Amino acid sequence: MTRNPALYQSIEMRSLKARANPIRPKQTRHNSAMVRDCVFAAVVGVTIGSGLLVWRNWEAVKPVLHSSGATVIDGDTIEVAGERIRISNIDTPEISSPNCPAExxxxxxxxxxxxxxARGYPIDIDREGxxxxxxxxxxVRIAGNDVGLQLIQEGHALPWAPGAAAKQSRIRAWCGS
Structure with missing residues (x-):
C-alpha cells in the first residue's frame, strides 16, 4: 500500500489553518439577556436577604401587646382597641424602611x-386629628407622663417638625451623616 503524499499534505494544511485562524465559538446569548439575568439574580438575592433579616429579627419587629390594651407597633405608634395612634409630638427612627442600619x-x-x-399602665389619649x-x-400620656416628651428626654425620639429639611435633619441625627 502506497502513501499518497498529497493527501497527507492536504490534512496537514487544514490543521495549520485551523490553528492559525480558529473558529470563534458561536455566542448563544446576547449581552442584554446576560445583564437581565444578572439584575434578576441580584434582585432575588436582595429580596431573600431582606426576608431573612426580618425573619431573624421577628421578635423585635412584631407588635407587642400589653395588659393596658395597647399594642406597640414601633417607637411612635401604638394600637388601642383596633385604633392606630401615632404619637403626635415626636418622630422615632424607622424600623421597617430605615435609611441606614444605625437607624x-x-x-x-x-x-x-x-x-x-406602656407596660400595665392606663393610657390617656388626647386626639388631635x-x-x-x-x-x-x-x-399620649401613660401614668400621667407625656410619652413623647419622655422618649425625647431619654434620647429615643426627636421632636417632630414638618418639612423635608426637618426630616433630613432627623435622619442625619440617626444615621450620623
Whole structure:
C-alpha cells in the first residue's frame, strides 16, 4: 500500500489553518439577556436577604401587646382597641424602611422603650386629628407622663417638625451623616 503524499499534505494544511485562524465559538446569548439575568439574580438575592433579616429579627419587629390594651407597633405608634395612634409630638427612627442600619437599631430601641413605658399602665389619649396614613394623631400620656416628651428626654425620639429639611435633619441625627 502506497502513501499518497498529497493527501497527507492536504490534512496537514487544514490543521495549520485551523490553528492559525480558529473558529470563534458561536455566542448563544446576547449581552442584554446576560445583564437581565444578572439584575434578576441580584434582585432575588436582595429580596431573600431582606426576608431573612426580618425573619431573624421577628421578635423585635412584631407588635407587642400589653395588659393596658395597647399594642406597640414601633417607637411612635401604638394600637388601642383596633385604633392606630401615632404619637403626635415626636418622630422615632424607622424600623421597617430605615435609611441606614444605625437607624433601624435605634428604632428597635425606641420600640422596646415605648413597650416598657406602656407596660400595665392606663393610657390617656388626647386626639388631635389624622395623619396621611389614616392613623390618629394624639398626645399620649401613660401614668400621667407625656410619652413623647419622655422618649425625647431619654434620647429615643426627636421632636417632630414638618418639612423635608426637618426630616433630613432627623435622619442625619440617626444615621450620623
Amino acid at each position: 433601624q437599631v435605634k428604632g428597635f430601641a425606641a420600640k422596646r422603650r415605648l413597650a416598657e413605658i 389624622k395623619d396621611r396614613f389614616g392613623r390618629t394623631l394624639a398626645r
